[in-house]
Amino acid sequence: MNTVEAKNIDISGIKYQKYMPKDYKSPNPIRWCPGCGDYAILTCLQKALAELNVDPHNTAVISGIGCSSRLPYYMNTYGFHSIHGRASAIATGVKVANPNLSVWVATGDGDSLAIGGNHFIHTIRRNVDINILLFNNKIYGLTKGQYSPTSERGFVSKSSPYGTVEDPFRPAELTFGARGTFFGRALDVDMKNQVDTLVEAAKHKGTSVVEILQNCVIFNDGIHNKISDRNWKADNTILLKHGEKMVFGKDNEKGIVLDGWNLKAVTIGEDGYTIDDVLVHDAETQDNTLHMKLALMDTSVGMPVALGVIRSVTAPTYERDYEDQIAEVLKKSPKKSFREFLLNSSNVWEVK
Incomplete structure (x- = not known):
């Protein structure tokens, strides 16, 4: 780790450190292709940590294998570049x-949905309080352009x-299927929303999954153009905010309404629809039915892609319950150490 140049702020006579994005930057040269979306994600993570004012020495970034997994080298925090698909499992150990x-x-x-798929879903199921940044460019970039699970x-x-003959995983479905408590989505080029979503993910107690739609300029350039291009981004995406109407479009002239059991995009003021018909986003409802429908909206069926915090609900976290369980057991057991439990126990024998 490098020297941190945090500012000392004095409020009402109490001094504390205020970190800046540069305090999370490593001096290591960044080895991503020019124009890669990973640069924006790295910058957004550093900005989010600065906004949260998290101590760099109390932060750990864990990765697996792939272009995205180089990120720990570029952070002035603790880091672990682990093995293929195992980042979630190692991060669980770190947090516990x-x-x-x-x-x-x-x-x-x-990395997360193929070889690491099992670790991914069980980390979410356990609700370990870690933040998973899922870089989704729908391609294997590091190994030079093979199709991926998405x-x-x-x-x-x-x-x-000749074209894949498989249907892809959709990260939201996996997350909700594993009883996920937090799911958000951002575009690599939409840095403001990305920072805001990462901040909310960090504040959430439990496993947070943020799917970041990222562009691979070499092997899958333009894969997200339908929603990232400025010419039609406003019409093809919707930024969801808890407690606010689900409106979108350049002038917020469109909205999401219920049409029977399904969602429908409408123009407010046409076909009898008014602003009162537009749904209000509730990210905190325990039932994930509507969250799933929102997360799976797609331009191919005339719906905008949902960005922002789609789901954020409260649930017990693995590491806290684990600590509480150990404390409870120790209260009832007279053997409170490894030495007392094993080395000095009666279950020993002498080898001659």
Whole structure:
């Protein structure tokens, strides 16, 4: 770790440190392709940590294998570049060993949803208080352009020259299927929303999953253009905010309404629809039915892609319940150490 140049702020005679984004930057040269969306994600994470004012020495960034997994090298925090698909499992161990750490996982769609799929869903199921940044560019970039678990059916790549014959994973479905308590989504180029979403993810107690739609300029350039291009982004995305109407469009002239059991995008003032018909976003309701519908909206069916915090509910966290359980057991047991429990117990024998 490097020297931190935090500012000393004096409020009402009480001094405290205020960290700046640069305090989380490592001097290591960044080795991503020019124009890669990972640069924006790195910057947003550093800005989010500064906004949260998290001590760099109380922060750990864990990664697996892939382009995204280089991120710990570029952070002035503790870091662990682990093995393929195992970042969530290692991050779980880090958090359980030291629950006071702010733990982040940097992982890609291949790293987390293919070889790491089992660790991904069980970390979410356990609700370990870590933050998973899922870089989704729908391709294997590090290994030079094979299709990934999120590549669309028919996608042509080096490993599917005639098009894939598989349906992709949708990260929101996996998260909700594993009883996830937090799911957010951001675009790599939409840095303000990305920072805001990361801040909310960090404040959430439990596993937070933030799907970041990221562009690979070399092997899958433009994969998210339908929603990232400024010419039509306002019409093809909707930024959800808890407690606010689900409106979108350049002039917020469109909204999301219920149409039977389904969601429907309408123009306010046309076909009899008024602002009163537009749904209010409730990210905190325990039932994830509507959250799932919002998360799966897509331009291919005439719906905007949902960004921001889609789900954020309260639930017990693994590491705190684990600590409480150990404390309760120790109260009832006279054997409170490894030495007392094993080395000095009666269950020993002498080898001659």
